[in-house]
Amino acid sequence: MQCLHFDAGRCRSCTLLDVPRPDQVRGKEEHVRDLLAAYDDVAWLPPVVGPGAGFRNKAKMVALGTAEAPVLGIVGPPGPYAGLDVDLTDCPLYPPELQAAFGPLSELVTRADLTPYDLAPAVGPDGRRRRVTPRDAAARGELKHVLVTLSPDGELMVRLVLRSTAAVDRVRKHLGWLAATLPALAVLSVNVQPAHAAVLEGEQEIVLTERSTLPMRLDGITLHLRPQSFFQTNTDVAAALYRQAREWVDDIAPASVWDLYCGVGGFALHCAAPGRAVTGIEISAEAVASATTTAAELAALPPDVVVGDHDAAWWRGAMADVRFDAGDAASFALGSDADPELVIVNPPRRGIGADLAGRLERSGARHVVYSSCNATTLARDLADMPSLRPRRARLLDMFPQTDHYEVLVLLQRA
Incomplete structure (x- = not known):
């Protein structure tokens, strides 16, 4: 690969x-x-x-950048990209159906004005951004992660991990647009994770769509995947x-x-x-x-x-x-x-x-x-x-x- x-x-x-x-x-x-x-x-x-390649049925993307120009990916590893925002929407581990979802989801971030969560980044003497701990400064922003799961039938479950419920209504307002733009969408939910910690998701889940489960069909048996359920990747x-x-x-x-x-x-x-x-x-x-x-x-x-x-x-x-x-x-x-x-x-x-x-x-x-x-x-x-x-x-x-x-x-x- x-x-x-x-x-x-x-x-x-x-x-x-x-x-x-x-x-x-x-x-x-x-x-x-x-x-x-x-x-x-x-x-x-x-x-x-x-x-x-193309085998992953789920993507766990860190929300970076700004609401106007969101970046879905990771914080760069040690080396020339250390601490920088890295867009991974074209990661070759993701099948084309998963990659195709990231464009509409990035636009949703902008439409719903979901400011990516950030621990008050600072700029070091070399001009690069550096990330600081919660003890250093107050965190800001709402959107922490975008989690997307693809079913064998091509349907999608999308979970937005937010810092609070403050933006839930803004997300709900654009649900009709998202469903029309991303026809594969089956489930959309908001997960609330208020802690200033390296924890992927919280306990509270707010499902915004009529459907709350994603069918995962294996050998004819349809397993129903709910937002907080585990499934092999x-x-x-x-x-x-x-x-x-x-x-x-x-x-x-x-x-x-x-x-x-x-x-x-x-x-x-x-x-x-x-x-x-x-x-x-x-x-x-x-x-x-x-x-x-x-x-x-x-x-x-x-x-x-x-x-x-x-x-x-x-x-x-x-x-x-x-x-x-x-x-x-x-x-x-x-x-x-x-x-x-x-x-x-x-x-x-x-x-x-x-x-x-x-x-x-x-x-x-x-x-x-x-x-x-x-x-x-x-x-x-x-x-x-x-x-x-x-x-x-x-x-x-x-x-x-x-x-x-x-x-x-x-x-x-x-």
């Missing part, structure tokens, strides 16, 4: 961009194999490798991740499954089957609402509809014993007296932690499917579950051009 921003030193987010793609994947696989070297009987499947590789988990689970054919950190239900819904009890647990109530919506839709399919490889009757049976609850994954597991036959975990980068690992070690679960975006914490968690041994594993290159990746591991009780 060629990137003019990387070549010029304006952006260094793609830390492996100058490494050939096959070498990137090989290095990631060597890294995870080294971390799991103590388990010498793991069957490693070939890595899942998607496109190296690489749609093609995410679909492969769910397919691989489903294949392993169907081979085992457990009668009961826990999906911990279930998000919008990707693993749970892909791994459901008639006669299989599936419980999904997720801390985000919005994500649970989304997962519940998808389960209800699958249970109510018209008789002549086929989703994936199954007809409506199959899906009705599969959804009969699927439920989702909002709560902490570790607390749920620690507070449960019953054990499922199989557990799926998809934790954040910190991993599942010693408490949950210990609970799974003591449980009657025969298998665990562990999806990890941080193999270092995966290895630590495995050490806390010595009787659950990795049997199969697969690297998924979810984040090309960086040293990050996803790895899916099937554990079996020894």
